[in-house]
Amino acid sequence: MKLLLSLAVALVSAAPALSVAVWGQCGGIGYTGSTVCDAGATCVETNECTSLLLPSSLRLLPLAHRLFAIRIDYSQCQPSSATTTATSPTSSSSLCPGTRTKFSYFGVNESGGEFGNTVIPGELGKDYTWPSPSSIDYFVGKGFNTFRIPFLMERISPPSTGGLGGPFNQTYLSGLKTIVSYITGKGGYAVVDPHNFMIYNGATISSTSTFQAWWKQLAAEFVSDSHVIFDLQNEPHDIPAATVFSLMQAGVNGVRSAGATSQLILVEGTSYTGAWTWTTSSGNSAVFGAIKDPNNNVAIQMHQYLDSDGSGTSPTCVSSTIGAERLQNATTWLQQNNLKGFLGEIGAGSNAACITAVQGALCEMQQSGVWLGALWWAAGPWWGDYYQSIEPPNGTAIAQILPQALEPFL
Ligand SMILES: *[C@@H]1O[C@H](CO)[C@@H](O)[C@H](O)[C@H]1NC(C)=O
Ligand SMILES: *[C@@H]1O[C@H](CO)[C@@H](O)[C@H](O)[C@H]1NC(C)=O
Ligand SMILES: *[C@@H]1O[C@H](CO)[C@@H](O)[C@H](O)[C@H]1NC(C)=O
Ligand SMILES: CC(=O)N[C@H]1CO[C@H](CO)[C@@H](O)[C@@H]1O
Secondary structure, three states: OHHHHHHHHHHHOOOOOOOEOOOOEEEEOOOOOOOOEOOOEEEEEOOOOHHHHOOHHHHOOOHHHHHHHOOOOEEEEEEOOOOOOOOOOOOHHHHOOOOOOOOOEEEEEEOOOOOOOOOOOOOEOOOEOOOOHHHHHHHHHHOOOEEEEEEOHHHHOOHHHOHHHOOOOHHHHHHHHHHHHHHHHOOOEEEEEEOOOOEEOOEEOOOHHHHHHHHHHHHHOOOOOOOEEEEOOOOOOOOOHHHHHHHHHHHHHHHHHOOOOOOOEEEEOOHHHEOOOOOOOOOHHHHHHHOOOOOOOEEEEEEEEOOOOOOOOOOOOOOOOHHHHHHHHHHHHHHHOOOOEEEEEEEOOOOHHHHHHHHHHHHHHHHHOOEEEEEEEEEOOOOOOOOOOOOOOOOOOOOOHHHHHHHHHO
């Protein structure tokens, strides 16, 4: 809207001028006016809101044409101190002063393989899909290195061919391995994430021996790739913390028994592994301090959203300080237990309060030194206009969250 208003202003003052006022046009295809801005403003190339300017006929063009159309060149005088442009990352030292430990693993979730979870086995391209290599390239190009790849246990271990003890579906497994190899081939880390909430084929997984054997079978597929990270289970819930702990310990043992000894393992707790309830209602903090790994390379994966119910379904954040507040108790617990954390999912809306809240969360994490990594939820080709989508080129979180809240913490 800002841009439309400024265009009107620019048209009214169309006579040649020595310099252009703030928000006025100062360059672009077919532009012949002054390219010099008033004092205090800088001429910036921008695509912001450009699609709003397209005639409605253009908006009906096929996708590829519209993508071309929104690349129409346009430059605008912006206040030199403007921080809202999507063109360059916000500086990090002003946001988060002091000594910080950068994340070893920083990136995004890449959804797709877990979509359509009510249709088993489902059809590739219709019920589920795999992440796009171009999305991986985009984030690697910006300096991110870690991608969490959700998939479904019912698709890799079909109930119809022996269930969790049966052979893998080679078609689905090969789809998973293809994207994992693509990521690790680029030097990145691929987090292999059975996105099942500890429920398989409608029933809660309860057998530690079945879970251990399943992980031994899966880890064997990736044994030689040290850039694979094993995320034992996404968001168990409605299971006692102690039961989830036993299953996670069995999973660690299963991975290591496959000979996969170099890789990081992530364990998750009950109550959707929420950081905000880790030390309180979930009961996780009472049991997870005892996790044992013969290779001493395990971290506690937690998730945190910043909307009122912590579900990641509303773009409204509780406050601009809620990110740091919700992580504080978990951070202290990690420090006291000499454990490392990994924030496998964080997400919030593209608005000022949420951006400040995400910055506060990531700042606290880096200042504490106990968090190995963080991943935004989520990229992936099928999110559409979901407010947390960070899928390039124009997922909702690309314009502001990426440059202002994530890139400063690279
Ligand atoms: C294996 O996966 C493919 C691809 O999703 C699917 O078409 C096929 O039906 C699956 N096989 C079984 C036994 O589930
Ligand atoms: C942190 O834990 C204390 C009790 O241990 C609890 O009273 C407080 O509400 C927790 N903080 C948050 C933000 O959940
Ligand atoms: C991204 O751009 C495409 C093409 O212009 C458009 O159809 C789509 O709605 C946009 N997505 C978002 C989240 O803005
Ligand atoms: C917050 C969020 O997006 N959660 C999603 C986690 O992944 C599952 C499976 O894709 C979705 O159903 C949730 O909505």
